[in-house]
Structures are given as C-alpha cells and as structure tokens.
Amino acid sequence: MARSHRSRRSKKTKSQTEEKSIKGKLLEHGDIFFFYRPKVRTEEVRDIENVQRFYMVTSPDNSDVHRIFLVGQKRLPEIVEGKSSSEERNWALNVLTSSNPHEIRKEFLPAEYQTETRGTRRIGAAVPAGEGKYSIVEHEGHSELAYILELPEEPGPTQREFQIKKEASYIVSVKNPDIQVPGYNAFLKRKPHYPNSLKEKFGNRRWINVEDPHLLDYENAQLLLIGARKKDVEEELGIDIDEEKETSRTAELFNDLKIKKEQVPLKPLFTGKFPRKNDIPFAQEIKRLSIEEAPGRGGKVGGKIAASSSASAASVAKVLSGIKFPKNKDQLIHYAEQNKYKVSKPDVVIEALKELHATHFENMSDVEKALGAIR
Template sequence: MGQGKEVKTRPDPKVEIQEKGEIFFFYRPKVDREEAHSPDDVQRMYIVLRPESGERAVEEKQAPDSGKEGRKHGKAEEGHQGGHGEEEVNIEEQPLLRLVVMGKKSLPEPGKRGRPYWGYVELVTTNLDDIKDALEEEEYSTATRGQRRRPAARALGEGVYRILKHESGRRAATHTHLVYKLELPLRGPGEPQDALNVEPEASFLVQVKNPDPPSSGSGGGGFRGLQNKRRAAFPARLQGAFGSRRYAPADPPDLLNYEGCELLLIAASDDVEEELGLELEGEVELGEEDVEEEQAAARCSDLVKMFGDVADVKPLLSGTWD
C-alpha cells in the first residue's frame, strides 16, 4: 500500500520527520500449538519496518557478511551474532527490511503511560526471502522432547509509519517517536489486535540501548537485555551518538539497521494528531462495497503480496484469531 503521506494540522517546527515507510505486525503461536486464541497462546510478537524514504535517501546498515544475513549464506565469522561492519543502501531504490522482536509479546498501551517495553532487532536484510524464512513454519529436533514444530507467524496489522525527532518541554529536550497508522484490518482492531495493544494509531518514544554502556552506576532501567555477543556492534560514527549515556534517541534511524540493536518503546499517545499536530494517511481508501470484501483488501495489501505465502493473513483481514 506504500508509505502513505502525512499532513501537518498545526504549525509545529519542532517535529522533524527522519524516516517514512510501511509497518507490519505479526504474532507466532507457541511451539506445537495449531492455533492461538488468546495472548497466552502467543510465543512471539514481531514488527517489520520497511523504510522507503527519509531525511536521507541513503541509510547505513550492517555489512552483508555479518549477523543473520551473513550466517544464512555461511559468511559470518563464528561467534559474531550481532550485526557489525557497514554498507550503504538507497532505501528509495532497494528494499530494506528490519525484523523487531518485542520482549513482552505485545506493544505498550499507547494511551497509558507506564513501564517501557523492551525489544531488539532480530534481522536486517535487503532480501525479502530472509524475512519470509524467519516467519515461516519450522520443524526441528531436540534431545529431550524429540521432533517439535514452530508454527508459522500470523499477520496482525499493516500500516504506515514515521520516525521523527520532536522537541518539547522547557529545556527543548530532543527525543524520537515511532508513530504509525493502520490500514488493515479494515474494520478497526479486532480481538487479537486489542489483546496485543495494536491500536488503529499510536505514538511511542523510542530509545536505543548503548551496547557498550558506561560501567559506573546501575542506570540500566531493569532490562538485562541480550548477551554481549548478540548485541549490535555499531560503527564509531553511530556509537558516538550515545556519548556516556546508556540510552539515546533513535537518531539517526540507521541505529536500527544493526542486528542486536536493543530498544525501548515508551507509550506516548493513541492520538498522533493531537499529540504532534501530524495526521497520517494511508495510500488506499476503500469504498463501502470493498469493505465487505476481504479479497479486495488482500489485493491492495503489500503484506499479503510479500508474506501471504508464509504467514496466515486471516487475523489481518478479518480481525479475528486463527
């Protein structure tokens, strides 16, 4: 459906858009479960970000021979699990995909301030098949339980997103937001969307964790996070964005282009326009007749086109569990 567009509804020079693109939400039922009917049946929740334009057309990402992208092709050095090295990708000409895992298997409630939700970038790639492989069904053997099956992911939501810088408060402290607006499900959030806090639109503060934090003080916010070898290894330019801080804004968004990048999502608002003076609009507006037809929605859906052969799209199109 594309990256959509945004409309400023009031003058606000303190909002600066850094990245625009498509956002897709998925969940995976627990191992050996045929279906999921509640959050208790969910093993993982994923967010896929596909940047399509931004403040700069060229973004920096991990080197293709590092992280999962490299290991898939047998190129990464043993023991290096976080993304490292660097290459440039023109996101307006070449696909770039990030697979984010949410630790709590849901999003924070966007309209309710509370504890940050931790997540991490599991996979960064320019190859769509790498993401499809990560979402598809898998059978594997264990020493104690024999053959087991990891069910395929289910599509939960599709929409447009923005990563933006925002200045607020007397001290004009700059922070970054991840804001999105759903285009599917058509009828608004259904049972799985409500249960996993995927609202029709939302704004979250997003902070990136320093993979090499200062040793003094606790200051970790209670998130133990990934093991050292799984953390991202940022190039010096990006590592310098942290200074002596344990967390920093996602500025630039290139920080999210390294596997093992740990992040916090902090609920900000469920009304993007009221909070930021910015209204997001999707690419496709379906008429009333089309609303009654799931096939019409599927024809317009980039998620269905890209991932429909590996991920069940029923929750996306109907707003119901499996």
C-alpha cells in the same frame, strides 16, 4: 532497487501541513507490520497465552531495508494517558535486518527441530496481525515512533490482545551497547556492531534518541518503547502519516515482504479475529532449525531472549517470600526490588516479573502460573 509507493491520500491542506511541520521533524517514514508466532505444538491461538513471540517489522521508504524487531512481553506497551507505570514501557530487539525480502519471509516460516527426549517438534508460521504506515519523528526533545493501522480497517480481538491500536505513538530510545543498564542483563551478549560514526553519538549516555534511523538497522540494536499517544497522533506530532486503504491485492505485506497469501492465515489481518484451526493453511515450506536455534537455546525463532528464561521458580519465590497478597504487578516488582539481596541474580528475577502478562495476583500460585505462561 528502493521500494516506491503508490500516491497516498493526503487529508490535510498545504497550509495545515506547513503549520504542523513546525512541531515535529520527520526522520523516517515507511510501512510497519506486526506478526505473532504460536507456541510449540499450538494448533489454535485463542489469546496471548498461546503465543511464543510477537514481532514488529519496519520497512522505510526509499530504502531496501527491512528490520524485524522482537517485542518484549509479546505486546506493544500499554498507553495510559496522563499516567506512568511499568506497563507503559517495553523493549524491542532487532533480530534481523535484510535488504532481501525473501530472508524476511523465510524468518517467519514454520520450523522444525529435534529434541533428545521428544523427537521432532514444530513451531507454527508467524501470522500477520497488522499492517500500516509509520513515521519516526523528532518532537520536543525526544523521538517518537507513530503509526496508523491500515489492515485490518478496525482493530479486532487479535489486535487488542497485542495492544495494536488504530493509531498510536511511542517514545523510542536506543540503548548504548557499551553501558550496562539494569534490567537488560539478558542482552549482555547481544551487541550491535555499530560503526564508529554511530557509536560516537552515544557518548557516555545509556540511551539516546533515534537521531539517525540507521541506528535501527543493526542486528541486536536494543530499543526502549514508552507509550505516548493513542489518538490524534498526526495532529499532536505535526506530521502526515498518510495511510492508504489497503486490500488483499494491494497490501504491502505481500508486495514488499513477499509473504505468500496461501501460506498464512489471513483472518487476523483482514477481520481482526484469531484464525480457527480450519483457517490455517497446510505448511508448504518448513524451515529446519539447528540445536542452537531451537527454543530454549537462544535462537531467533524460539530462543529465550528475555531474562525470564533463566529465572527459576525457586529464585522468584525467594525474592517474594514474606509478601502479603493480593498484589498487582507493580507491587510485585517493587517488593522484589526491595528484597533482591536474597538471590544471586536479582536482575534476572525482576526482569521476569516485568515480563508477566497478568496484572493482579491473589496468591503465589497466581505468580507461578503467570511465570509458566511466558516460558
């Protein structure tokens, strides 16, 4: 049965809504959630360096579908109005679509796996970091995903670490699975199985707008997100997202996704702060991972989906040999692109540099430390 929602608080008059509807065509509306998963054996997350994965979940209205997207660089794209840079864009990969909310909940459980040298290893449960309402809109020749955050009421340190704003929008495009795109080589073996009716929409284009939201329903669907707006998204796009005032009792996270309050730390969701060790509940359910699902094996929970997993320190050093420091991230990437002939797999190296969280480097040691933080 499709989900239904409580009546929302409309903030606009009918005439205002009609006037705005001319600007943007609403394609989809629903609930959006953000989660992060700590790194292996991390008891307390203090910043993004302690985080293994960052996820975005979309649950459209009038549908049973829930989609989990793994977001690259462990954060949403930075939004710098009036400026274009590599930090404003990011990828997202559909790692699970299900009409069963218990499957979504299970995906975020803590997990254990066996290693040959270190015995049993544990990955902590995914922690909710935000809840809100989102819309996908056709606007001036492109599609945008816009959201307004409901929980926490105001973004805190946790949300700032993942670039989760009070409100924001991103130009969103879907990758053609049959055309190779530079920088996306890590996804060559991960292709969504679109039916012909959806495949035909791509034609010979590398990227298309989200003209049909069903494009997002298929596992391994690959998205490109480009930062667009961080304020007045409803006015700019001509839509009413109609967020609600949520509480621990009414939050859709618990009602729709069936996340159990007693099994996850709630501090990031309600106060915007990272939980301390004492705030983390004892794990009542633990998922067992196979060897293939374990970190470093390409699994959904901890596998290295990004190209950074296979970019060796030696290949990065070879591509950057001769560079003069200090350099910012964009300059590193530009230099690597100019010297990619030095290694056999340059796209893997360049993608790894794009994954770096640091933006300023005084020497090669800084680069190596930044690479280590994303492995």
